[in-house]
Amino acid sequence: MSAVAPTAPVVLRLRGVRRTFDAELAPVRALRGVNLEIRAGEFVAIIGPSGCGKSTLLNVVAGLETADEGTVEVAGETISGRDPDWTARFRRHHIGVVFQFFNLIDGVSAMQNIALPAAIAGMRRRDAEARARDLLDLLGLGDRADQLPSVLSGGQRQRLAIARALVNEPALLLADEPTGALDSDGGLEILELFRRLHMDGHTIVMVTHSAEVAAGAGRLVHMRDGVIIDGRAEDAGASEAHGDDRE
Numbered sequence: 492m493s494a495v496a497p498t499a500p501v502v503l504r505l506r507g508v509r510r511t512f513d514a515e516l517a518p519v520r521a522l523r524g525v526n527l528e529i530r531a532g533e534f535v536a537i538i539g540p541s542g543c544g545k546s547t548l549l550n551v552v553a554g555l556e557t558a559d560e561g562t563v564e565v566a567g568e569t570i571s572g573r574d575p576d577w578t579a580r581f582r583r584h585h586i587g588v589v590f591q592f593f594n595l596i597d598g599v600s601a602m603q604n605i606a607l608p609a610a611i612a613g614m615r616r617r618d619a620e621a622r623a624r625d626l627l628d629l630l631g632l633g634d635r636a637d638q639l640p641s642v643l644s645g646g647q648r649q650r651l652a653i654a655r656a657l658v659n660e661p662a663l664l665l666a667d668e669p670t671g672a673l674d675s676d677g678g679l680e681i682l683e684l685f686r687r688l689h690m691d692g693h694t695i696v697m698v699t700h701s702a703e704v705a706a707g708a709g710r711l712v713h714m715r716d717g718v719i720i721d722g723r724a725e726d727a728g729a730s731e732a733h734g735d736d737r738e
């Protein structure tokens with residue numbers, strides 16, 4: 492289990508978060524009252540059956556989806572209910588996001604894939620490039636700085652995407668199926684990297700289908716039918732943990 496002190500500050504807090512999608516047959520209640528607290532330095536894996544709401548939860552935390560109800564706090568700031576520009580700015584500065592299929596910019600070098608988001612967040616170009624080079628070295632891609640993502644292996648692309656996610660020193664690193672597009676060895680390599688980042692003090696929340704990858708995290712959070720059924724914040728109400736279905 493995670494060795495994170497129970498007194499470490501809460502970096503992520505969700506309270507009563509709901510999200511329903513319109514669909515042709517019937518509305519899909521993807522999140523049905525999610526309560527969760529994650530403390531600084533935790534490495535958390537969110538697991539559960541397909542369709543239980545894992546990606547929706549991560550997207551709501553990233554501000555890529557909005558919650559219909561409830562509150563989402565990241566690094567002490569309430570991010571739910573904000574306008575899209577505020578949310579995008581907050582995400583740039585405080586949240587790093589890693590996706591299953593990397594989402595790199597194909598037309599620019601590995602180094603620029605990292606430096607551009609830093610420059611957009613306001614860092615001077617030269618500083619952004621220096622930071623990008625440091626991150627490439629840290630993640631074992633120092634000799635790939637000038638290459639395009641298309642010539643990198645899947646594992647290298649994902650390491651590059653992780654470097655990009657770290658460039659603005661986020662309070663929270665989110666990863667949605669970060670090993671899903673990689674073979675088993677590549678996946679375990681990414682897990683090892685997350686474990687290293689965790690040891691360095693990063694706070695990581697990862698959605699995964701892989702039991703092997705999840706087992707490498709410090710804490711497991713189990714979801715089912717749009718709620719967290721285990722691994723929730725200690726102080727969340729028991730009825731909420733089993734779904735507070737009001738409809």
Ligand SMILES: Nc1ncnc2c1ncn2[C@@H]1O[C@H](COP(=O)(O)OP(=O)(O)OP(=O)(O)O)[C@@H](O)[C@H]1O
Nearest residue numbers: 512513514519521540541542543544545546547548
């Ligand atoms: N944009 C959307 N519009 C309509 N329904 C959606 C949308 N996004 C997600 N859903 C539905 O919400 C539910 C939860 O989806 P979500 O992707 O969060 O689940 P998941 O646990 O991540 O699934 P998987 O493990 O298969 O990736 C599913 O029934 C899904 O079909």
